[in-house]
Amino acid sequence: MGRLFAVVLAVITIVSAAIFIARIWWLPPDISVLGVGIDHQMTETMIASGVLFVVCQLVLAMFVWQYGDAGDARPIKTFPGGATPMVVIATILVSAEILVLTLVGTKVWGGIFLSPPDPSALHIDVQAEQFAYYFRYPGPDGKFGAIHPELIDDGNGNFFGLDPANDTAARDDIVSASLVIPVNKPILLTLHSKDVGHAFYVPELRIQQDFVPGLVIPLHFTATRLAKEEIVCTQLCGLGHYNMRAYLEVESLGQFQQWLKDHAP
Amino acid sequence: MRTRLITSLPLLALAVSAMGALSAPVKTAGGVSGTITFTGTPPRMRPIDMSKEPSCASQHPTPVMTETVMAGAGNTVQNVVVYISAGDQAGAAAAQPVRYDQKGCQYVPHVLVMQVGQPLEIYNNDQTSHNIHPLATINPEWNKSQPPGTPPIKATYAKPEFITVKCNVHPWMHGYFAVLATSHYAISGNDGKFSLAGLAPGKYTITAWHEKFGTQSQEVTVSASGTVTANFVFKALPY
Ligand SMILES: [Cu+2]
Ligand SMILES: [Cu+2]
Numbered sequence: 001m002g003r004l005f006a007v008v009l010a011v012i013t014i015v016s017a018a019i020f021i022a023r024i025w026w027l028p029p030d031i032s033v034l035g036v037g038i039d040h041q042m043t044e045t046m047i048a049s050g051v052l053f054v055v056c057q058l059v060l061a062m063f064v065w066q067y068g069d070a071g072d073a074r075p076i077k078t079f080p081g082g083a084t085p086m087v088v089i090a091t092i093l094v095s096a097e098i099l100v101l102t103l104v105g106t107k108v109w110g111g112i113f114l115s116p117p118d119p120s121a122l123h124i125d126v127q128a129e130q131f132a133y134y135f136r137y138p139g140p141d142g143k144f145g146a147i148h149p150e151l152i153d154d155g156n157g158n159f160f161g162l163d164p165a166n167d168t169a170a171r172d173d174i175v176s177a178s179l180v181i182p183v184n185k186p187i188l189l190t191l192h193s194k195d196v197g198h199a200f201y202v203p204e205l206r207i208q209q210d211f212v213p214g215l216v217i218p219l220h221f222t223a224t225r226l227a228k229e230e231i232v233c234t235q236l237c238g239l240g241h242y243n244m245r246a247y248l249e250v251e252s253l254g255q256f257q258q259w260l261k262d263h264a265p
Numbered sequence: 266m267r268t269r270l271i272t273s274l275p276l277l278a279l280a281v282s283a284m285g286a287l288s289a290p291v292k293t294a295g296g297v298s299g300t301i302t303f304t305g306t307p308p309r310m311r312p313i314d315m316s317k318e319p320s321c322a323s324q325h326p327t328p329v330m331t332e333t334v335m336a337g338a339g340n341t342v343q344n345v346v347v348y349i350s351a352g353d354q355a356g357a358a359a360a361q362p363v364r365y366d367q368k369g370c371q372y373v374p375h376v377l378v379m380q381v382g383q384p385l386e387i388y389n390n391d392q393t394s395h396n397i398h399p400l401a402t403i404n405p406e407w408n409k410s411q412p413p414g415t416p417p418i419k420a421t422y423a424k425p426e427f428i429t430v431k432c433n434v435h436p437w438m439h440g441y442f443a444v445l446a447t448s449h450y451a452i453s454g455n456d457g458k459f460s461l462a463g464l465a466p467g468k469y470t471i472t473a474w475h476e477k478f479g480t481q482s483q484e485v486t487v488s489a490s491g492t493v494t495a496n497f498v499f500k501a502l503p504y
């Protein structure tokens with residue numbers, strides 16, 4: 001029985017390591033500037049924790065095979081116990097590894113969440129609601145109209161609560177259900193929610209950020225390739241959560257400018 | 266068996282004659298007809314982006330527009346509910362169900378008129394789930410999920426009310442229920458025209474309701490024959 005367990009343990013270890021090494025269920029290709037750093041960090045974490053995982057599991061299997069229950073019915077006298085110096089050294093080594101991964105990873109994370117956006121970034125306002133996203137561009141005047149929640153009228157296409165009758169800055173705001181952006185241009189999103197918590201997740205951009213009702217959360221990125229990808233909500237937000245998505249369309253600058261013209265209100 | 270048939274015959278005859286009396290045209294009856302127009306600039310209708318629901322978006326080769334103000338040639342307005350708001354005789358509740366469709370992630374018709382107590386049947390013709398939510402304030406408010414291929418939702422409204430209808434899944438889906446206490450109503454077509462027929466002679470108040478422009482009423486006197494003209498002119502603002 002002990003030997004069978006050792007074999008099962010070894011098989012589980014090898015199969016799960018093989019799934020990662022063969023890159024089955026791997027991340028989709030990265031299309032963003034910051035994605036390179038994230039993927040690098042991801043690979044390092046995978047290798048460091050993967051090597052530890054495989055070595056530990058195989059050593060465990062070996063010990064089970066070698067020293068498994070041989071019919072010795074004597075109770076264990078002390079637990080925990082045994083090779084104290086080895087346990088201490090192992091704990092310190094693992095802690096150091098996690099600490100190093102965290103420190104290196106913070107740099108990449110900070111590049112997304114702690115550094116300011118490029119000053120030339122294209123600002124797009126994003127509103128999440130049950131169960132759709134709406135994206136707002138400032139229009140030719142470069143200014144967003146003020147938001148008046150009491151004026152929100154989804155049925156008439158006023159998803160943001162703009163007041164074009166009195167607010168001239170709001171008149172040229174372009175509102176879209178798809179996030180259309182030019183390639184290689186820094187993008188700044190400001191995320192806010194109309195109702196409950198939602199999330200903005202584009203695996204290809206390697207970013208995921210929650211919407212929090214009452215907060216305006218900035219998020220910036222640059223897409224490096226023409227693409228059409230799905231934006232999905234990863235925060236359970238109600239009965240239509242499974243169906244909450246939009247499309248990210250990365251276009252050439254010319255296409256994007258044409259798109260803006262075609263969608264002028 | 267035979268005796269039962271014989272005894273039920275007089276009953277059947279009675280029922281048939283009663284039905285005849287109900288559906289027979291009233292001989293001395295006039296009507297009201299007219300045209301609904303607006304002055305000013307109405308808001309521009311916007312294309313609806315349904316890209317998040319590909320099974321609906323693919324049903325519309327050209328983008329669907331919002332239907333708030335559906336203007337026709339000569340500044341006519343569609344989807345105006347015209348009905349008798351005072352002076353009407355009480356009639357029997359309509360038994361024929363009215364049908365409301367969810368098709369291509371739109372409500373069809375955009376404005377559905379029904380009588381108080383009339384059965385309402387709501388169908389989902391789409392490959393996606395809808396959650397219809399009529400925002401009633403006088404009648405009880407409810408919302409119901411309807412996955413594709415499920416039977417129609419049945420409902421009735423007991424009190425007259427204009428009810429905004431929305432879908433809790435698709436924010437752009439938008440329509441109205443006009444629940445009326447009269448059987449004399451009409452809804453204007455693209456030419457802005459309406460006509461109310463079969464009115465007994467007398468004085469009536471007729472009301473025109475539009476989702477954006479609001480309501481207007483006027484008094485009319487209907488004679489034993491002939492049709493009275495009553496036009497409505499609404500004021501439109503661009504925003
Ligand atoms: Cu959501
Ligand atoms: Cu719906």
